[in-house]
Amino acid sequence: MNPISVSTLNTQIKSLLETTFMQICVEGEISNLTIHSSGHIYFSIKDENSTISCVMFKGNTKYLKFELENGQKVQVTASITVYVPRGNYQLLCTKIEPSGVGNLAFAFEQLKIKLQAKGYFEQSIKKTLPKYPKKIAIVTSATGAAIEDMKKVASKRWALCELILVPTLVQGNGSIEDIASSIKYADKLNCDIVIVGRGGGSIEDLWAFNSEIVADAIFQAKTPIISAVGHEIDYLISDFVADIRAATPSNAMEIALPDINEHILYLDSFVIEFQNRLKMIFSNKEQELINTRKLLEQNSIESKFSFISSQIKLVKSSFNSSFSQKIHIFQNSLDNLKSNYVLNHPEKKEKNGFVQISKDNKIVSLEDLKIGDSLELQTVNIIADCKITNLSKQKVK
The missing domain is CATH 2.40.50.140 (Nucleic acid-binding proteins)
Structure with a gap:
């Protein structure tokens, strides 16, 4: 041949x-x-x-x-x-x-109805993920792309979290039992979260996650579980039973871990806000000190002496002004008296045949005298003592 x-x-x-x-x-x-x-x-x-x-x-x-x-x-x-x-x-x-x-699709719907009736999908029993997990167990293949993708995302988002890989057979013969066993083991590691999943593939490749055995293991776990199987379009029984469904393994890490960049931005904004508030506090305190200083200056001994001195000056000025005004008024009165005195001086009023009649040092009128009254007749230069011996009234023609 x-x-x-x-x-x-x-x-x-x-x-x-x-x-x-x-x-x-x-x-x-x-x-x-x-x-x-x-x-x-x-x-x-x-x-x-x-x-x-x-x-x-x-x-x-x-x-x-x-x-x-x-x-x-x-x-x-x-x-x-x-x-x-x-x-x-x-x-x-x-x-x-x-x-x-198809048979697989029919089996999927059958199991889905069965588990839903048992209450496996109830939202009220879903466990809440911790905000800052310290330890995460990952149930997946040790050689698949999924674990590498999750490690990359974890290192970028939150490197403070410890990742524990539970190597698991995720497709083929024996994968169903291995996945369920790994979930039970991970649940005993005292982790904050368990991620169960693998990368994309055909429906046959992902079928182990559509088994009732895996669903039971997820449902009975005490640790919050994220199902991250295949791609975004893939929905499996594990997605419905788990506490959280992730579209992909990478998305599971994004859900499980906080973003350090967001926290850095938050801390930056917090620092800025703190600085602004501190500046405002210092500004307010500075203004209070300025106001207190002004108040102290206003109430200081120097200020009081200055105020009293200004009041004394004001009183003195007012006194001088008032005194000057009084002097001026008195001067005017004196000038008026002097002027009147000058105008009314006897020498200016004296005329021939006119004398001033006074009785008991008081000027009187002739009509007020009686017979026998003693009186004085005076001019500017001469005073004559007289006594009335006769009074007669003249008739006005």
């Missing part, structure tokens, strides 16, 4: 398969569905034991009357095609028709 090349073998297999299975109808459950930007659809169909890759090119997708979803049970009309460089074969689909809900 002469050996042949790999390419020759793959070419012969291609010819044999493509001529033998030119048109077939296959029934199975859709998984790993990808709708490419080119318009081509890539997926797999599977049953309990086997999986086969499928593709439907854009030219045939226009005949689809429904949207393909993972978990759908479908019938595909296809031919087998072989990709020689890799030796891979797949179904080239020309027609896809639904044949009912």
